[in-house]
Amino acid sequence: MTAQDITDEHHRDAQTLWDYHQLGHEPQNTEVAVVLGSYDLGAARHAAALYHQGRFPLIVFTGATNDYTIDVFPQGEAVAFHAAATAAGVPDTATMIEDKATNSGANITLSRQLLLQAGIVPKSVMLIAMPFMERRAFATCRAQWPEVDVVCSSQPISLADYLVSSADPRHVLCDMVGDLQRIIEYPKHGYMIEQVVPEEVHAALKRLIVAGYDSVLPKP
Template sequence: MDENLVDYYAELLYDYHFLKQPLQKADAIFVLGSHDPSVADYAVELYKEGWANYIIFSGGVVRPVGELRNQTPKSEADAFFDIAVKAGVPADVIILDNEATNTGENFSCTRKVLKEKGFDFQNFILVQKPYMVRRTYATALVQFSEFKFISTAKPDSYAQYIARCIENNISKERVISNMTGDLQRLKIYPEKGFLAAMEIPENVWDAYEKLIFMGFEGRMAN
């Protein structure tokens, strides 16, 4: 397999997925669950820079030992909590949702937690992996439409992000398969009402089909 060609197609998907929106101050930094600990690291950066006074970690999927730098199996939210507190974020500004198991539930379960705890947040910074920024935003347009929000991630290039993932024991193959899976969801989920339709450029879809042909199809939706 020609790795240069793989990277060429993968970077097209990465740049499309990484919707760029300017940061704006918010009531809370809302972090959606992930297998990538750098998502929590970036939320900590934003908090320390003063973009919001609270952090929400949403994710009930239990990750195995080591996957999120955890020493015991933990939910994404709990593992992210540990990362943030270790980095100096006060525990009392962190809100946890340990029930969500997918992107739609990140929004519905977090809405429920905020209501139960009496928080009246109206403005959010949504944080995810770079290649999930667009899908997070498209989902929020449907599932979180009553609020104001922007969607963002640590501003890595494709090469920088792959290198960061490898440092965290996440393979390039896994990242690319996740990116093709996310593009498929952007294509088919609007008709299911899960997210808002996003225009997909022809060259991006062509790159997707090339990567699928090469075998990067490990995370397709049914």
């Protein structure tokens, strides 16, 4: 499927989810950035750009692989992201690699442990992820690392441009659906803090699930 194959109706519903997933936090300086691994190197390049702006002095790249990224980054997401950032001019001395995390909760807890082992206890953290992963990352961090001040950031790009640039636009929509379902379900397990989900977002989610964008839904 290409971006052009997505129907106007499905694109409208996807836009509703995209807008909800993004938090629109104002840029601010933090002590550390944590870059959550995925199949999208845009997060690593965005982190490099913010580093060069002086937004933070240290970046933790976190992520192993999953069924979707094992063929894209066989060396591991964090390692691939680190390579992209260093290619963009970020020095090794300003980076750390956490290469064991396989989900967003582990991204947070293992990055926190890595910093603690190095004697670093930040009071403020910037989470950098895919554009539609901001809210999930924020809600997870608030549950798993509640004492830290957290702000989220992602590559500034529209949904339309993101889908055109993606090798698998259908998977992007499936990911947005899966992330929203986790935002709804995971607080009851303590994985995330509760988030208000407007009715129009619920409705768009249901329509996309019925339309078959359901391959990344959490397992019951």
